[in-house]
Structure formats: C-alpha cells, structure tokens
Amino acid sequence: xxxxxxxPKYLFRKEGQNVTLSCEQNLNHDAMYWYRQDPGQGLRxxxxxxxxxxxxxxxxxxxxxxxxxxKESFPLTVTxxxxxxxxxxxxxxxxxxxxxxxxxGTRLTVL
Amino acid sequence: xxxxxxxxxxxxxxxxxxSIINCAYSNSASDYFIWYKxxxxxxxxxxxxxxxNMDKRQGQRVTVLLNKTVKHLSxxxxxxxxGDSAVYFxxxxxxxxxxxxxxxxxxxxxxxx
Numbered sequence: 001x002x003x004x005x006x007x008p009k010y011l012f013r014k015e016g017q018n019v020t021l022s023c024e025q026n027l028n029h030d031a032m033y034w035y036r037q038d039p040g041q042g043l044r045x046x047x048x049x050x051x052x053x054x055x056x057x058x059x060x061x062x063x064x065x066x067x068x069x070x071k072e073s074f075p076l077t078v079t080x081x082x083x084x085x086x087x088x089x090x091x092x093x094x095x096x097x098x099x100x101x102x103x104x105g106t107r108l109t110v111l
Numbered sequence: 112x113x114x115x116x117x118x119x120x121x122x123x124x125x126x127x128x129x130s131i132i133n134c135a136y137s138n139s140a141s142d143y144f145i146w147y148k149x150x151x152x153x154x155x156x157x158x159x160x161x162x163x164n165m166d167k168r169q170g171q172r173v174t175v176l177l178n179k180t181v182k183h184l185s186x187x188x189x190x191x192x193x194g195d196s197a198v199y200f201x202x203x204x205x206x207x208x209x210x211x212x213x214x215x216x217x218x219x220x221x222x223x224x
Contacts, residue, residue: 004154036181042200042216043155090154100212102154 003027004103006091010106013078013085021076021106023091032074033092033100036060043090049074052055078108123221124219128190132202132218137182142204143213146175149198158186158199188220196222 004025013019023032031050035043045058049068064081068074074093078085088107092100124130136144142163145154147155161168161175161184168175174187184201198219 006154043214045211048211088152092154099157099160101157102147105152105154107152 004093004101006103006106011106013110016080018077018079021089023074023103025072025093027093029093029095031094035077035090037088037090121219123224124191126222126224128191130191130220132199134184134215136203140205143204144184146200147200192221193222196220
C-alpha cells in the first residue's frame, strides 16, 4: 500500500528528554512537512523539506530539529529546548505543485 | 501578513440538511485552494480542490465555490450525514510558493441525528 506512516501513534516524554517522531512515505514525493496541532487549533508549520539533504524552518521551529537523509524519511526530534511540546504532530508529503497528503499523526504528551 | 481564516468556528446542522462552510483569504495572488476534513485523532484528508481559473467545482456530495472578487471560498456538503462530522480546514497557496500551504483555523461541523 502506498501512503504516509507515522510512529509511534502515542508518545510520552519526561521533561528534559529528547524524543524522535518517525515519518515515512513510499509515494515518491519530493517534499515533506511537519506540523504541530494544539487542541481546537489549526496547523502550524515546524519544518519542511523540498528535496533530500535540504530543509527549511517553518513558523515554529524553535526547540525542534529534523533531517532528510533519504527521500522517503523525514524524522522530527523534539528537544528539551521545546518548553511546551504536548501536542498532535502531523507529517505530510507532496509531489511538486499538488496537494499535501497527511499521515495519521503522533500524539506527544509530556509527563 | 497574509492569512486564511474562517468565519464560523462551529457549525451544527441536522442530518439530511445541506452544510455550508466558509473561508476568507487575504492573499489576492492565491491561485490554488484545498479543503481538508479532519476526524478526531486523525490526520487531515483531502476533500476537494479548486484553481483560481474556476469559480465552482463539484465532487461527490461536495461543491467548492470560489469568489475571487471578495476573496471567499466555501464548501457545500449536500445531504449531510453523521460521518461528515469533523473539522474542516481550507488551505491556499500561490504559484511562487511551491508546495507551501497556508491553513485556516478550521470549522467544526456537528451533525445532529
């Protein structure tokens, strides 16, 4: 099956820990994105990558880091510098010039 | 800055009625618009899109209307069903923005049986 997968579905983090959220796509899309969604809110862009080995900061990149070593993978690390990381994280991918396709999301909770 | 927004945060409709969800955008250069549906705890799903050279596009039970004069986008859902209950987002982009989408804040549609 073609699509975007995110893992884990639920993730718990202790304060001061770094955690990494996985995003994989087998759609052969060039562009990939990470969004944060807080309860009852819209999507805010964290990082995006238009091509392998290149990525750009979005609107709320502070406290997050990414890598794009492979076309199909775009992991997001939530660092201890992110003071309020509890949220729903969405990954998306897109072929050039068309709509974005979203994964099922990862819900991160800080204990 | 440029933004995309929604008029109503929550819309409640009776099952079987038609629903209309509205979206205002401020970037006059926007040329591609998308409606997404997001069910609770899931990622957004593409519903329908429209380019700026059109003013209406129809899908299965859904219609998107674009009024470029007043920079307004709407999603019409015919014969609304309980499964239509979700949050609906509009998103827009421009030719020179690549794949970058600007999302609205979302409207929650609640369908009463």
